Amino acid sequence: MKANTVQINKLWVALSTVSLKYKIEKQASIQSEESLIKILSTSLILDNLLIISLLGVFIENNFVMGRALL
Numbered sequence: 001m002k003a004n005t006v007q008i009n010k011l012w013v014a015l016s017t018v019s020l021k022y023k024i025e026k027q028a029s030i031q032s033e034e035s036l037i038k039i040l041s042t043s044l045i046l047d048n049l050l051i052i053s054l055l056g057v058f059i060e061n062n063f064v065m066g067r068a069l070l
Helices: 002-028 035-069
Strands: none
Touching: 002 035
């Protein structure tokens, strides 16, 4: 049960990251060049957070599946 909650939390982080990234990139078209650099760097950080969250879910699923096969 706890593993399912952890996976749901990781997926929620991933979904929230995508939503926030979309909002930031939508604002990018309105901003000046200086603000655009800050927005793009924030967007890269969110990309990394998304990758880490999804990778965590993938690794955990494989670990659970591996234990089930043993």
